[in-house]
Amino acid sequence: MDINAHKKKQALAHNTRLQYIRDLTISIVIGIIIAIFFNFHVLDKIEAITVDWRFRLRQNPTLNPNLVIIGITKECIDKIGGYPIPRDLYSKVVDNLTKAGAKSICFDVFFDLPGAQVENDQILAKSFKTASNITLPVFTPQKVNTSSKNKLGNMIVADLIRQNMPLYTRSIEHQGHINAIPDSDGKIRRIPFMLYNNNTIYYPMSFEAFLEYRGIDKTEVHFGKHSVVVRDMVIPLDEDNCLPINYFNPETAIDFMHLDLPDFSVDTIRFYSFSDVVDNKIPAKNFANKIVLIGQTSHGLTNADECVTPFDIIFGLFLQGSLINSYLNNEFIHRWNRLYSTFLIFIFSILIGLGISKLNFFKTTLVSTLIASLYSFLAIYLFIKFNFILEIVPIIFAIFLHFAINLVKKLQDAFSVILKKDEELGIINKVGERILDICEVSDTPSLIIENIFEALPAEAALLYIKQDDDHHSMIRKGEIFKEDCELGLKKELIEVVDHLKCTLVTTQRPIVMNDVGASITAESSLISCTLERIHSLLLVPMVVHQETIGIICLCNKLHPVSGKLVEFTNDDLTLLKSILSQSAVSLENFLLYNNLRDFFLNTIKSLVASIDAKDQYTAGHSERVTAISEMIGAEMRLTPTELENLRISAILHDVGKIGISDSILCSTSRLTDEEFEVIKSHPVKGEDILKHVNEFIGIIPGVKHHHERFDGRGYPDGLKGKDIPLTARIIAIADTFDAMTSNRTYRKRLDVEFALNEIRRCAGTQFDPELVEYFFKCYETYKDVENSPFWHAHNFIKESAVQTDDSVQSVH
Structure with a gap:
């Protein structure tokens, strides 16, 4: 569907009238300026020089x-x-x-x-x-x-x-x-x-x-x-x-x-x-x-x-x-009086202004030069043939002013286009940068629609994405409505888009409507609402490899300054296509990335499950540590990349236990010093396992150092304070809390309050005190949330045990 023909014709006629009035006004103003210069003898000295040239070209009149x-x-x-x-x-x-x-x-x-x-x-x-x-x-x-x-x-x-x-x-x-x-x-x-x-x-x-x-x-x-x-x-x-x-x-x-x-x-x-x-x-x-x-x-x-x-x-x-x-020859120099000359200059200025205003720069230069040359030749011919002085300078000056103004307008237009293109490029780059920061595919639809809504102000925007492998089935995954516009508009818009999206998916061509009511009159029987709130629509498919993976819809374009309703233009369509082209590819890439990530995480979870299965008492331990670690990271407002590394590090923090004998891992008695040394080797063993996989390089610090202490008395490297990687410091708190509140082969689970007090007591010695505060904020937030690790700790039979050491043992 194209812009309504009648509406487009009216808009074109209106713009043409405005352009004509502007060009006429400029031509009149220039004519008045030249006339003033002419009547106040500003140009006389230059005109006299051109008269001298004409005398020299002619040499002599008729000689008697x-x-x-x-x-x-x-x-x-x-x-x-x-x-x-x-x-x-x-x-x-x-x-x-x-x-x-x-x-x-x-x-x-x-x-x-x-x-x-x-x-x-x-x-x-x-x-x-x-x-x-x-x-x-x-x-x-x-x-x-x-x-x-x-x-x-x-x-x-x-x-x-x-x-x-x-x-x-x-x-x-x-x-x-x-x-x-x-x-x-x-x-x-x-x-x-x-x-x-x-x-x-x-x-x-x-x-x-x-x-x-x-x-x-x-x-x-x-x-x-x-x-x-x-x-x-x-x-x-x-x-x-x-x-x-x-x-x-x-x-x-x-x-x-x-x-x-x-x-x-x-x-x-x-x-x-x-x-x-x-x-x-x-x-x-x-x-x-x-x-x-x-x-x-x-x-x-x-x-x-x-x-x-x-x-x-x-x-x-x-x-x-x-x-x-x-x-003797009755041959005299003739010249129009200033009134006639002023009228000629004024009319000529209007004609030349209207004549070259619509030309491009090359044609303007060519036509201006041609007119100036022809007029000069005419003036020379009239002087040589009839001794008539036709004013040259005011006319040439008028041509020059029109050329200069036309040049300035062309430069302004070019500069405006450059600024607009630069702005559009900035928008596209900004969109690209935002998309590159996405780690969860669930964030992609909202970010795409936010980018578009910011780049092209409108009353509403909808985003549809293909459902599973069904290319013709589009589900609404994002929407934004301008304040005070959602009521009444949403129902109309969804119904119209639902009506049009099948056509859009099939044709893969954008739809521009600047008079929605007139554009779909023939199909109005399929629309139950009256379409009172929808004035203009812009729908563009997101196509990748000839497959439509999404649709974006903008409704009722708004002027960026006045906020008034205006029509969608070809420039809007071009900008939206550029944004969607990048967004569509990014969306596809992130979908593929998330599929691979899910496969990767599932593989890791299977590996962790095999570790936890070696000891029935540690089953689910890695998942709970991961959950607590993610809560702390989110509370700290870590970046998506940092959160992702933290999540995987927490999942794999005990992967080194694969290389430890089951007799030690499942021992029901307190460990001997020799056995404890073997247990303490599992962070390094975890590093040895992961360092051969490039994708795991970023998570090794969290795995290797999650048993370091803030006071430097931990293992394997005895790191101290902020030298301990952030992921390791976070995992240390989560690991210790879950270890204390879970049953182990050598003891029953400890009371939650006791575990909390121990973590508080060990802040500054075993744990980073700042991260301890974040931990307690998370605890207060999630302790009553069903199936959270804190809820899990509260809903087991409470038993207490006295810990005589000055720190908590969480080696298991």
């Missing part, structure tokens, strides 16, 4: 051929004759570009102080005015603060703006700021889109140059929530209204070696030396209808404009070029 860069290189400065460059040379560049048809000229050069020659400032200002398409930079020397307190709508308030010389400012139409916002790692990844100062809005210089290039009036620039709309172009801004920079890599994006090429290369941006443009060496068509960006590209100059970016350190000129390239 309408952007041309003119760089003031070291070679230019050497050719011109030093730095700063005379203003008239800037004028020549502007004039040459104007003649070539450049649509927008943007200077990443700051003219805040007069030049060396005043007339050159006038010349440059005139060139600016003539060109009418010049954009110059402004900047705030203060740190740009993007906090809400420093904002006016979509604009960031700047307390100070440094501009070019008024002469130049009056000569141009466009000026824009060149400020950038470094992140915590010092790298520049975004610029503020609008700075506000003294009722004036300053756009980025690159944006002003783009407006000039496209001929767009500023009235066509509209602002949305975190975006700027210019005609059909939407420029996405972040939550601080800053523009993420869509960098190109100057090393691969810019064509520095181009002078001999007749046409533009569509996959590079043209770069020309400032001095070449001054000398008018560049064909005019290379600048026609282009947006031209001019700035420093030489290290070590005063106020050298260098920035730390995803491509390490680059010139600010290339940063402005990256921005202009983005406007």
Whole structure:
């Protein structure tokens, strides 16, 4: 019979629901934690590193051929004759570009102080005015603060703006700021889109140059929530209204070696030396209808404009070029706002948590690695293909947390299994140790059932053992009921087990019932009771060599902590099988041992009987000495092994008399000294007889030394005090008492009171005084017990005799 199917299905569904709720709760908690980290910018620095990796993998966005860069290189400065460059040379560049048809000229050069020659400032200002398409930079020397307190709508308030010389400012139409916002790692990844100062809005210089290039009036620039709309172009801004920079890599994006090429290369941006443009060496068509960006590209100059970016350190000129390239191509860095990203992270956390929670460690590792890899590849693909930044770190962090928690759960489960197995192994070892201490087969059933009841708490436990050689006949040999549970439960349980045990013996398969009433409904006609108290049953056969030698039954399993009724599990069945496997073999071994022991003891008794038969007056003497000795040993709480050795020693204590002549043993007169010496040899003769049998080694001390005296005046070795073996000291008292209270060939039995007084008197001289006290305790306990050796001594005709020696003679 198996667990009731409906009940099992309900339990499984319930456990599944609980597991799902637990996994969902953990996933939600992790999602909330990651969302908090994300919104409090805890992960931003690591995320920025992954963004840099994506820039380096992509290298360049689409490069627009309408952007041309003119760089003031070291070679230019050497050719011109030093730095700063005379203003008239800037004028020549502007004039040459104007003649070539450049649509927008943007200077990443700051003219805040007069030049060396005043007339050159006038010349440059005139060139600016003539060109009418010049954009110059402004900047705030203060740190740009993007906090809400420093904002006016979509604009960031700047307390100070440094501009070019008024002469130049009056000569141009466009000026824009060149400020950038470094992140915590010092790298520049975004610029503020609008700075506000003294009722004036300053756009980025690159944006002003783009407006000039496209001929767009500023009235066509509209602002949305975190975006700027210019005609059909939407420029996405972040939550601080800053523009993420869509960098190109100057090393691969810019064509520095181009002078001999007749046409533009569509996959590079043209770069020309400032001095070449001054000398008018560049064909005019290379600048026609282009947006031209001019700035420093030489290290070590005063106020050298260098920035730390995803491509390490680059010139600010290339940063402005990256921005202009983005406007020209309408390609910007896109990123979900934090609300959408938070929602994605939260949902993903729940999905990944529920997805891997039921997997084993290997699959969890594989799936987590696969998901993290696929998600990272997706993020890289979206960036390369669509310039879209998908948050990587929060998702990877969520995967890692779920993996870690899943790993911890697996480790906890494994640790719990190890602890449980260790506990079960401890129980099994404890059972084995207890079983090894059993000397009487009658103790085995009670010990087995006690072990099981301790290992698997339940309201009741029954043990059935086969009767004789009838394998199908099982008799109840042990039972334990929890307090207050026996009444009412016992009758139901015995009837149910009696009904099931035949099936169990035949099939030799365990029976697990967690809903007894439902499980045996079909057979209810065979059960007279209502089964109101029985809820669950676990019955397991004890099988040895394919033979059922016993059955154990546990009823109504209890939770070890709460004490509430719970169901039996497969783990319970496994543990019980392990215990019974050991117990069954031990039981069989002890049955065999007891059969051999009984045969052995019967053989010994036959031998002793033959000794006692030599003298009718000593008949039964060994049995009585044995009985008294066992009483004393039990009172002393000797171990089963010690009691067994004591019993056999007492039985065989006079075995040496086999080698003594019957004329001496049966003499009716007092023994002569020579005869007494012969009698005194019987302990040694007993040793000689027994030492050839290995099984008798442990009992020889009791046989050889039972005539030693506590004061050292005994024989054969004159041992004294505690040097005399314990079994010998016990047998000495029992032997003397029975000798005095029994008839002998040379005298009648002595009065019991006289014998007791003699033993008391000789305590400390002939007998161990401690053992004498135990003897008297046994006497008081058993003197009125019928057929005990003390009862036997009282129920013979009482006759007294006076003993004149200072000790009792018990040599016979």
